[in-house]
Amino acid sequence: MATQSALGYKHPCRYCEKLVPPNSNVCPFCGKVNPLGPLRCPKCKNPIQRDWKKCSNCGLSLEITCPKCGKVTFFGNYCDHCGACLVVICPHCKTEQPLGSDKCIKCGKLLK
Numbered sequence: 001m002a003t004q005s006a007l008g009y010k011h012p013c014r015y016c017e018k019l020v021p022p023n024s025n026v027c028p029f030c031g032k033v034n035p036l037g038p039l040r041c042p043k044c045k046n047p048i049q050r051d052w053k054k055c056s057n058c059g060l061s062l063e064i065t066c067p068k069c070g071k072v073t074f075f076g077n078y079c080d081h082c083g084a085c086l087v088v089i090c091p092h093c094k095t096e097q098p099l100g101s102d103k104c105i106k107c108g109k110l111l112k
């Protein structure tokens with residue numbers, strides 16, 4: 001007899017595959033952000049898939065070069081090869097933002 005237990009049902013983290021509580025923003029095991037749910041385009045937040053080369057909505061290229069290891073990786077939160085966090089912090093206002101943009105999403109200053 002299967003009892004319904006939607007409450008407390010856990011999902012595997014996409015990075016370490018340990019079970020984490022639903023709606024987790026950070027995996028409590030490996031500490032990576034966004035362990036659950038669909039991947040989203042960093043630009044328009046359209047749901048995307050790992051094997052896509054471009055966002056189906058805005059056309060943003062979903063392949064980027066990791067700043068750490070120099071390999072081409074999917075434009076997710078972390079590099080597939082070295083695990084580096086693919087997020088840059090604006091040196092001016094300290095806002096976190098995805099790679100790929102030249103200017104800060106908040107203060108608009110150049111990131112380089």
Ligand SMILES: [Zn+2]
Nearest residue numbers: 013016027030
């Ligand atoms: Zn994890």
Ligand SMILES: [Zn+2]
Nearest residue numbers: 041044055058
């Ligand atoms: Zn997009």
Ligand SMILES: [Zn+2]
Nearest residue numbers: 066069079082
């Ligand atoms: Zn890397």
Ligand SMILES: [Zn+2]
Nearest residue numbers: 090093104107
């Ligand atoms: Zn800024």
